[in-house]
Amino acid sequence: MSTPTTVRPLPALGPNRRLSVPKQAERTLGNGLTVIAVRRPAVPLVELRLWMPFGRAHLARGAMLAQTVLAGTEAHSATEIAAELQKVGGGLSAGVDPDRLMLSGAALVTGLDRVLELLAEVLTGATYPGDWVQTERDRLVDRIQVAQSQPSHLARTALLKRVYGRHPYAVQTPEPEQVRAVRPAALRRLHAERVHPAGAVLVLVGDVQPERALDAAER
Known part of the structure; x- marks a missing residue:
């Protein structure tokens, strides 16, 4: 014979806690880039995320651009860029989805200016x-x-x-032969056409003074 189950009353709800929103600031620069800086002083680091409208570029070229956008500039090779980032405890990576090119990274707060300099160098050169x-x-x-x-x-x-049918979202991985056909000149053309600040958003989160971080991004 089974034992009856005792139903216990639920504990009373406590008072609602006050939501503490981090201090933040936002600015749209003259070139169209929107920068958002959020203060989170728990650790002496700053995280950055750059989202850039990329449109529906050729799938293989878009994937290859994300793979190689950090491969070097006129001033620095890929190895030198990585070494400069390591000096400030930082790093950068790139990725792409059907709508956006994304660059992300982190560094010590004291290295924010240098990370932004290298990011700008990559984006423009x-x-x-x-x-x-x-x-x-x-x-x-x-x-x-x-x-x-x-x-x-x-x-x-x-x-x-099944979800997207014939919509471009239905295919998000290029075929190997499409990737093999991509050449550096095509990537340079795609970069010139699609990598622009207008409509892009840069978010900085960390142990920063938001207004000063916006000034650093604007410089």
């Missing part, structure tokens, strides 16, 4: 050197081929096609 593009092209082809053999990737591909 990425060179897409041929040897680096070839290396990253081969790596991306390998990753795509491995992914295409995985059940999880096949399931995601089938789901996207």
Whole structure:
């Protein structure tokens, strides 16, 4: 014979806690870039996220641009950029989705100016050197081929096609042969056409004074 279950009353709700919103500031620069700075002083770091409207670029070229946008400028090679970022405890990475090019990174607060300088240098002067593009092209082809053999990737591909049908969102991974056809000149043209500050948003979060961080971004 089963024992009756005792129903216990729920504890009373406590008072609502006051929401503490971090101090923040926002500014749209003359070139159209919107910068948002948020103060979070828990650790002496600053995180940055740059979202840039990218449109529906050729899938393979867009993926390759994200792979190689940090591959060097006229002033610094990819290795030198990485070394400069490491000096301020930082790093940068890039990615792309069907709508946006995204660059993200972090650094010590004392290195914010330097990280922003290097970010600006990459955005305005990425060179897409041929040897680096070839290396990253081969790596991306390998990753795509491995992914295409995985059940999880096949399931995601089938789901996207079911959800989006013939919409461009249905295909978010280029075919290997499309990637193999991408050349540095095509990446430079795509960069010139699509990498612009108008409509982009840069977010800085960390142990910063928001207005000073906006001034640093504007410089």
